[in-house]
Amino acid sequence: MGASQSAGTEHEFQDMADRTGFSLEQIGNINKRFRQLSNNEETLSREDLASIPALDNNPIRAQIINAFFDKRNLHQNETGTVQEIGFEEFLMVMTHFRPAAMGLTEEERENLRREKLRFLFNMHDTDSDGTINLEEYRRVVEELLSKAGTIGQETAKAIADAAMLEVASTTRGKMEPDEFYEGITFENFLQILNTFDIETRMHVRFLNMDTATLRCGKSK
Amino acid sequence: MPAFSCAFPGCRRDLLVIVLVVFVGIGLPIEASAPAYQSHGTEGSYLTNVTNTKKAFPVLAVNYKHVRQPFEIALWILLALLMKLGFHLIPRLSGVVPESCLLIVVGLLVGGLIKVIGEEPPVLDSQLFFLCLLPPIILDAGYFLPIRPFTENVGTILVFAVIGTLWNTFFMGGLLYALCQIESVGLGGVDLLACLLFGSIVSAVDPVAVLAVFEEIHINELVHILVFGESLLNDAVTVVLYNLFEEFAKVGTVTVLDVFLGVVCFFVVSLGGVLVGAIYGFLAAFTSRFTSHTRVIEPLFVFLYSYMAYLSSEMFHLSGIMALIVCGVVMRPYVEANISHKSYTTIKYFLKMWSSVSETLIFIFLGVSTVAGPHAWNWTFVITTVILCLVSRVLGVIGLTFIINKFRIVKLTKKDQFIVAYGGLRGAIAFSLGYLLSNRHQMRNLFLTAIITVIFFTVFVQGMTIRPLVELLAVKKKKESKPSINEEIHTEFLNHLLTGVEGVCGHYGHYHWKEKLNRFNKTYVKRWLIAGENFKEPELIAFYRKMELKQAIMMVESGQLPSALPSTISMQNIQPRAIPRVSKKREEEIRRILRSNLQNNKQKMRSRSYSRHTLFDADEEDNVSEVRLRKTKMEMERRMSHYLTVPANRESPRPGVRRVRFESDNQVFSADSVPTVHFEQPSPPSTPDAVSLEEEVPKRPSLEADIEGPRGNASDNHQGELDYQRLARCLSDPGPNKDKEEDDPFMSC
Secondary structure (H helix, E strand, O other): OOHHHHHHHHHHHHHHHHHHOOOHHHHHHHHHHHHHHOOOOOOEEHHHHHOOHHHOOOOOHHHHHHHHOEHHHHOOOOOOEOOEEOHHHHHHHHHOOOOOOOOOOHHHHHHHHHHHHHHHHHHHOOOOOOEEOHHHHHHHHHHHOHHHHHHHHHHHHHHHHHHHHHHHHHHHOOOOOOOOOOOEEHHHHHHHOOOOOHHHHOOOHHHHOOHHHOOOOOOO | OHHHOOOOOHHHHHHHHHHHHHHHHHHHHHHHOHHHHHHHHHHHHHHOOOOOOOOOOOOOOOOHHHHHHHHHHHHHHHHHHHHHHHHHHOHHHHHHOOHHHHHHHHHHHHHHHHHHHOOOOOOOOHHHHHHHHHHHHHHHHHHOOOHHHHHHOHHHHHHHHHHHHHHHHHHHHHHHHHHHHOHHHOOOOOOHHHHHHHHHHHOOOOHHHHHHHHHHHOEOHHHHHHHHHHHHHHHHHHHHHHHHHHHHHHHOOOOHHHHHHHHHHHHHHHHHHHHHHHHHHHHHHHHHOOHHHOHHHHHHHHHHHHHHHHHHHHHOOOOHHHHHHHHHHHHHHHHHHHOOHHHHHHHHHHHHHHHHHHHHHHHHHHHHHHHHOOOOOOHHHHHHHHHHHHHHHHHHHHHHHHHHOOOOOOOOOHHHHHHHHHOOOOOHHHHHHHHHOOOOOOOHHHHHHHHHHHHHHHHHHHHHHHHHHHHHOOOOEOOOOOOOHHHHHHHHHHHHHHHHHHHHHOOOOHHHHHHHHHHHHHHHHHHHHOOOOHHHOOHHHHHHHHHHHHHHHHHHHHOOOHHHOOOOOOHHHHOHHHOOOOOHHHHHHHHHHHHHHHHHHHHHHHHOOOOOOOOOOOOOOOOHHHHHHHHHHHHHHHHHHHHHHOOHHHOOOOHHHHHHHHHHHHOOOOHHHHHHHHOOOOOOOOOHHHHHHHHHOOHHHHHHHOOOOOOOOHHHHHHHHHHHHHHHHHHHOOHHHHHHHHHHHHHHO
16 A cells, blocks of 8 residues: 555545544454455455355355345445445445444434344345345245255244244234235334344444454455 | 131231241250150160060150151251241232341241250251252252353453452451451451451352342343352352462461462362363263153253262362353253253253252251351451441442453443442352351351351342342343244344354454354264254254244143134235135145145154154153144144035124134034134244145134124125135145045054
């Protein structure tokens, strides 16, 4: 990184820091990692992410990679996916994994919850229609159990059906037999995961630590 | 006891008091007059050989000595349990005063009674305490330790346990020594080491007392695990400090080498305890792999291996408590995958039972020992001790939290800190350790008195006021949430997601290592320790089956009709579209699914793979689920045939009438038939096969259950009828016959 370039990026980083709430140092670390993953190019493609060895054994690998390229997570009001992302978009996705700072007001905490749950919701709602229908939910459970071998198949279906029933009964209560429950809307999603303290659970420590403890040299 | 039921309220309590007094009254004179009977017994045996005084053959003789010890033990335990029973009969008392306080008071009363009679009241023997009374409580705590919050907070817990206890010891010991130096107190003979020894005894938070009090206040998980974890893990520190100071007090001087050795000793004691516990835990898990033919003794393996772990580590002066906890934690996942459901229930109930009895006895004996023990009261010393305990605890917690919060994601709030500080209760362990002090220490009685005072203060004052304080400060309570399958799915999803994101970030963090451990566990360890094919089963499926089984049992036990349950959402609400438009292709599919499901069922029955969850392990499992499933199938088949023969218009629109007629038609009105109607409740259906069956046969059951809904809409029902008929006709070809065929081998199991 030449001197002029670093001055430019410093300014950008400061900008990003203000917008996303990360510290300069954290952004620096994330940038280093980005460069590593993208082989020092400006943009990151799916293949770059797919080649990370740590993701190999992860059952929901495909969904995770898709989440990075999903436009809905990039704070744009569009749907669909992009093919490549720049550093800024990478950072945007990472903001979802910020831990909850201390001393948040109730409203801020609620917003943080919504943001994180929205991320999860988007991961499930693959056709971007705003609801998670039975098929999508079944696929989620199937993927989760995909490493389990053949035991998983039918039970996955049963589990997804049961879960859907649970959501329907918690959110809609009584329904006429011929009414159709289209799927889990975002509001319903919020409701069923009400007791799930996601703002404390959904965070990655990486974003909290300084460079001294970072092991960015090893991973690729 | 119908003869004793009384009309007016105070009667019950009086009755209980009378019963108790009678018991105590009988017990004590027997103890007191034991020697008299003893001599009578031996005399009788001599006389048989001497013929000068011929005694008549003793038809009825009393030989108390023979049964004395077990009799006394049984009497004490019975007394303790009757007291416990009595407290719960008095409604308001148990809500205000924690049980531990009441039990101590009872102990005091009983001790007083014994003294009045003139006998020597028994003191809480340290050996009895450490070898018999303490292990069940610790095993119960360790076996059911909630692992996730414990491992998430293990750093904090260790800091509180180790550094907190050290701070308490030195702060208190030092200040008390300074106090003793003051001339006016008159305790000039107490040297520094004795004070430090005393400090080490009294500074450890006691798991028994913490359990007893915290169980009743239902505080949030975080604070509970912090205080509780601390009380368990500080045993290592206490053991080391106690032994260290006792040795030093004998010798009288301390060198740097001794201090260094002390530190080494700490690591040896704690890690050694952990190692011993882990070894026994793995042994127990391995043994449980082979118990499929001798289910009855399974619980014994769990208890005995754990007890051996405790005794082995006590033998080497390692931390027995840590060994016990580690043993329970290590063996639990493997043992639970191997043992039968009944054994699991047995283990749970026996542990709860023993720990309950132990706890009760400990508190009663504490009360009795207070009356019995030699006391040396010194106002200044005792009061200072109590105050110092509180002060050092508060300071310690605040100071440590300040440091810890820098490393925690979820910071500890002031309220949390307060409860952690206030919940640091002292209990019987401190007393027993004090009692173990050899008589060489001239201050032994003084120390004992001070210890007892501290214990009383913490248990009574802190124990009683913690509940209103929790209410007052509006501290977060424990979330009483039912296990929800959505939460379970998302917990796993989130774990994988976070592991993945950590991978993307290149950071080998918490989730990465947890995932690695899980994988190692699955590929190597589980293979050795879990019987059969179970080790491949992922957690989500295990959770789901557990839920099913629980609900099945619950339903049969309650025998209630599901109209008691509020919701009427059924599967059809989620995917009705599949049903009305049943194309030829779908028909084929449905038939295929049904057939394969039923076949799968048979296969599963034969392989006996899920030894704990299996619904078909007929020889020792509860036949509940199996019977129910059988009846469900029969029911389904009967219904389908019934509706095939009944023309669409025959049914009247009112659901109430329909319901009655339906039941009388099929003559199934029992709890077991309820499951079929149950399917549309929010709980998951009983088995995967049942789901597929039910999916295709939705409308009939739901109409029955929906009694409360005003359903004047006849056309809806009619529509439902027609749909159903259509479907039933589709299924009619393979349906009933297929079921019948499959049912026979089914029933033969």
